[in-house]
Amino acid sequence: MNTFVEMDLSNLTTTLSIFGSSGSIGRQTLDVVRDSKGRFEILALSVDKSLDLLVDQIREFHPKIVVVANEVASRYIQELFPALEVRFGPLGLYETAREADVSVNAVVGFAGLWVTLGALEAGKRLALANKESLVAGGPVVRRVRSTPGAMIVPIDSEHGAIHQCLRGGKTDEVDKVILTSSGGPFRTKTYEELTKVTLEEALNHPTWKMGPKITVDSSTLMNKALEIIEAVELFDLAPSQVEVVVHAQSIVHSMVAFRDGSILAQMSRPDMKLPIAYAINYPGRFEPIYGPIDFQNSFSLSFEPPRRDIFRGLDFAFDVLRNGNGATTWLNAINEVVVAAYLDGRFQWLEIYPLLEDALARFESCVLEQVDDVIALDELARVRAQEVVDAHSKVN
DSSP, rough: OOOOOOOOOTTTOOEEEEEEETSSHHHHHHHHHHTTOOOEEEEEOOOSSSSHHHHHHHHHHOOOOOEESSSHHHHHHHOTTTSEEEEEEEHHHHHHTTTTTTTEEESSGGGGHHHHHHHHTTTTTTEOOOHHHHHHHHHHHHTTTTTTEEEEEEHHHHHOOOOHHHSSOGGGGGEEEEEEEEEOOOTOOOOHHTTTOHHHHHTOSSSSSOHHHHHHHHHHHHHHHHHHHHHHHHHHGGGEEEEEEEOOOOOOEEEEEESSSOEEEEEOSOOOOHHHHHHHHTTOOSSSSSSSOOTSSSSOOOOOOOOOOOOTTTHHHHHHHHOOHHHHHHHHHHHHHHHHHHHSSSOOOGHHHHHHHHHHHTTTOOOSHHHHHHHHHHHHHHHHHHHHHHHHHHOO
């Protein structure tokens, strides 16, 4: 796996495709492009439902290709922009990801697997914000990462931080990686208080502005559970080499502890444009500065262990890593179903964990050799999770 390279790319124009350009990461990536003084040429943009925003982005950035969800949306965009190449569906994502120098995978959920596979199979650099494609499709993705030229540079702040810290040492010198977590909006709440929290409160993250699914995951720490699995896949670690610590200030984005006791940390004020810029500019670093820290003004940093008795998703991650045989795929799928039902108002926040636990108990193991195996297991897990949600709704 080609994880790190060093070369001078400062005078080259990089072609860039942004998948999920209407979401938080996609829009902030376009902010970075605006700030980048012509270093990037937008080859392709993709959205799921936000066609009006896509139209605005096409008019500003003039991509050669766009990818939308279905044929109806494709016809709508094609009528507005007759000279534009318009593709749709998973095949459109897969084929388009093979073309640009760098593909930003900011697609939400399992659908991002097609972008990941397309970019890596073509030997391209993948700026990865879609953790689900590694969590769900790990064994399949692992094979295509060996393609000459293929490279993953993570966008999310934690894995981007680890990637940067690992440039200060060799992978075989690592003792462990330490993922930091803000703790989410409910970090200090008692169990009694958690029985009364609302959806509005769950969607009010204290640090980051994100889409609804990832924001709910942050409130339950299921995002951190998925990040544990992603770290194992991304950096070829044993599960025992991954640790989680709560850091409410969100200034230390993660750390790497080496065998001699040294710990390297990546720090900045919370600003997702920094890990985005790092991923799409890698291996270079260019202005402007995002998330600067002024050390002349006093501030404090605190660290504490997560409350695993309440935020049980962390233990789910280690359980499925031990199980193997598609268990991480199963966890990712059932979490998407349960969170979608929660966002629809079908149950209370504290009921998320028992529903996940019930759906995990229905796990059916599978050896994931081909993409079709991943898709089949993902679909089966979603059926089982929906059965759990529907049964719970009938009782309550």
